Amino acid sequence: MKLALNTKAILWVAFFTALGLSFNAHATPPDAVAGKVKAQACFACHGENGIGISPEIPNLAAQPPLSLTYQLIQFRGQQRKGGAMETLAMTLSDQDMRDIAAYYSSLPPPPAKSGNADKIAKGGQIASAQYCNSCHGPQLQGQKHIARLAGQSQDYLVTQLKNIRSGARIDMDGTMGSAARGLSDEDIDVLAVYAASLN
Ligand code: HEC
Ligand code: HEC
Structure with a gap:
């Protein structure tokens, strides 16, 4: 048995398991190019540039990849609901989520907005x-x-x-x-x- 312990990965697995969420930590590295292809279905709302098309839709550009993946897992598991995301995430595999997260996180951050x-x-x-x-x-x-x-x-x-x-x-x-x-x-x-x- 190979004891290649990646403590961080194990902690995450333990974390998700404790919450009843499934996530496969051992997989192909995230691929932003494949992610862009897989994210076509998301562009209508989150934009190709990761900027939401209306105020209730979050910007995904430059978000940490783990944060994006983590939220998608919550939607897929129906723990988080909103904006029909729980239905949209149902079709995504762990690898899809990682690839899409790699794509959106690689984009330039949203511009600062002026305010009071x-x-x-x-x-x-x-x-x-x-x-x-x-x-x-x-x-x-x-x-x-x-x-x-x-x-x-x-x-x-x-x-x-x-x-x-x-x-x-x-x-x-x-x-x-x-x-x-x-x-x-x-x-x-x-x-x-x-x-x-x-x-
Ligand atoms: C019909 C519009 C629509 C489409 C299509 C859509 N989303 Fe969303 N998405 C939303 C809305 C609205 C929210 C905010 C949900 C809420 O209020 O909690 C959201 C939230 C999210 C979040 C949470 C962001 C955060 O900061 O917590 C992620 C991640 C996300 N979407 C990814 C995706 C991905 C990946 C796809 C394509 C597979 C996708 N979305 C397709 C409307 C959409
Ligand atoms: C101890 C760490 C911690 C502190 C302090 C903290 N946050 Fe968070 N925040 C988190 C985590 C973790 C999440 C993701 C929660 C989840 O989805 O389970 C989060 C999520 C959020 C979100 C949702 C983001 C999105 O894209 O949907 C907002 C908004 C937010 N935090 C604002 C704040 C604000 C404002 C403060 C200060 C008042 C704050 N946070 C303090 C850890 C923290």
């Missing part, structure tokens, strides 16, 4: 006070399985923060649920304006 300067400043203060940056990255650019918030659609961010706060959107390891619980509607509003203003 007071709200941007307030949002920045709340983000540091609440340590959003400690998980989502100094410029909220995302990392590992944690989503990029920089340049994300403001409306989408507000919806997701409210859903995570109420528990309507599950939060797999509990960390984001705790982070959202103490936020007021006003906090959420300014945080979304701040995040959208970053690039």
Whole structure:
């Protein structure tokens, strides 16, 4: 028996198994070129450039690949629902998800959006006070399985923060649920304006 232990992979497998999610960690490396072909079905909403065509559709461009894969697994497992994504993800294999994630993550990040300067400043203060940056990255650019918030659609961010706060959107390891619980509607509003203003 070969004991080529990849601790990180094992931890992820344990994590997903504990949650009842299936994911095959041993597969061909992600292929962004194949991913682009497989992502044709996504372009109608998320764009070929990874920019959502309307405010309720998230930008996928430059999101960390693991975050994209992780969300697709949640949709496929019906743990997360919204925007018919749970139906769309049903047809995707683990390899499809990895390839599509490689494609979207390789694209240039969405442009920063201008917004009310007071709200941007307030949002920045709340983000540091609440340590959003400690998980989502100094410029909220995302990392590992944690989503990029920089340049994300403001409306989408507000919806997701409210859903995570109420528990309507599950939060797999509990960390984001705790982070959202103490936020007021006003906090959420300014945080979304701040995040959208970053690039
Ligand atoms: C009919 C429009 C539509 C199509 C087609 C579509 N999506 Fe989505 N997608 C959405 C909407 C709307 C959401 C936000 C769902 C929510 O509110 O939770 C979303 C969310 C997502 C997310 C979560 C992003 C995040 O930051 O958490 C991922 C990943 C995603 N879609 C990938 C895909 C992929 C891959 C495809 C193609 C196989 C696809 N989508 C096709 C509308 C669409
Ligand atoms: C301890 C780590 C941690 C902290 C602190 C944290 N987050 Fe998160 N955040 C996560 C994780 C993990 C997810 C993915 C949750 C999931 O889908 O299970 C997430 C998801 C999100 C999402 C959904 C993104 C998308 O594309 O759908 C938003 C919005 C968000 N966080 C905003 C914030 C804000 C604003 C703060 C500060 C108030 C914050 N987060 C603090 C870890 C964290």
